[in-house]
Amino acid sequence: MHTDIPLERRDLIAQRLAQGQPVVAAALATEFQVSEDAIRRDLRALAAEGRCRRVYGGALPPLPGALPMAVRMDAGRERKAALARAAVAVIEPGEFLFLDSGSTNLALAACLPEDHALTVATNSVDIAAALLRRQDVQLIMVGGAVDPLVGGCVDATAVLAVGQMNIQRCFLGACAVTVEAGICTVDAGDAAFKRALRAASRRCVAMATNDKLGLQLPYRVTPIREIDHLVVEHDADFQTLKALAKQGTQVLKAARPAAPG
CATH class of the missing domain: 3.40.50.10470 (Translation initiation factor eif-2b; domain 2)
Known part of the structure; x- marks a missing residue:
């Protein structure tokens, strides 16, 4: 059973993205036994750090050179x-x-x-x-x-x-x-x-x-x-x-x- 600590969950999602894997919010919510809103918050935070690209229903690995200005x-x-x-x-x-x-x-x-x-x-x-x-x-x-x-x-x-x-x-x-x-x-x-x-x-x-x-x-x-x-x-x-x-x-x-x- 996966931990429900947000930072640990976020790190696991980030690892998959870093390996080039797209992620789907609904599937992640089921896997981690949390709401889709919680997963969407994770993906927003990762996107703000330049670690993914938000798309409808989930996220994709970042393109080279696509880090936010911040x-x-x-x-x-x-x-x-x-x-x-x-x-x-x-x-x-x-x-x-x-x-x-x-x-x-x-x-x-x-x-x-x-x-x-x-x-x-x-x-x-x-x-x-x-x-x-x-x-x-x-x-x-x-x-x-x-x-x-x-x-x-x-x-x-x-x-x-x-x-x-x-x-x-x-x-x-x-x-x-x-x-x-x-x-x-x-x-x-x-x-x-x-x-x-x-x-x-x-x-x-x-x-x-x-x-x-x-x-x-x-x-x-x-x-x-x-x-x-x-x-x-x-x-x-x-x-x-x-x-x-x-x-x-x-x-x-x-x-x-x-x-x-």
């Missing part, structure tokens, strides 16, 4: 900070920037130059909060319904707002980067928003940690040739970078990240 913020901070420090070099004084929602762009917000008189628009709740007290930055927040996976607004309201902007340089959030498919993401709504953002921007920058290079995800955003600068880690695979550079993007390498403090 989880991604704390992962690889030093590597993302190194990418951000390299990326700020392309920013020019007085530019109108757009920082797409993403944990690496959140790192970029923390190191924007203070003497550039920048206007920064974003669809990210966390990026807007990080810039709110910057007296040297004119901040524009794109609204709409907040998607917890993305960490910002990517609905029709956000797409319409971006379409009316004349953005000089956008920093596009990249969930995956491949030579064949370009910038990709796990969510159809996020992909549509990113395409609208790229279309409204004169120049485009993307930053990618090593785990995103070559990752296959379902929704295409833009080909590599539409990215002006791609910022990668200091030890990114040479052959991959060579192939990406042949697509027309300028590849910038970050310095070695600082050791965790």
Whole structure:
């Protein structure tokens, strides 16, 4: 007989998902002798941790790169900070920037130059909060319904707002980067928003940690040739970078990240 302690039950469900098994709420309720509401609470908690994808009647294992923003913020901070420090070099004084929602762009917000008189628009709740007290930055927040996976607004309201902007340089959030498919993401709504953002921007920058290079995800955003600068880690695979550079993007390498403090 299974234990009915919620955390132990949740861990057992998480183990199955980690092994690639889908789960059905009704079957789990029978197996653990609890209500379906109790199982649904377990699945909501696991989804919030990025350990499953909720679907009608149960849950599926998570897609690669599909962690919620709240989880991604704390992962690889030093590597993302190194990418951000390299990326700020392309920013020019007085530019109108757009920082797409993403944990690496959140790192970029923390190191924007203070003497550039920048206007920064974003669809990210966390990026807007990080810039709110910057007296040297004119901040524009794109609204709409907040998607917890993305960490910002990517609905029709956000797409319409971006379409009316004349953005000089956008920093596009990249969930995956491949030579064949370009910038990709796990969510159809996020992909549509990113395409609208790229279309409204004169120049485009993307930053990618090593785990995103070559990752296959379902929704295409833009080909590599539409990215002006791609910022990668200091030890990114040479052959991959060579192939990406042949697509027309300028590849910038970050310095070695600082050791965790």
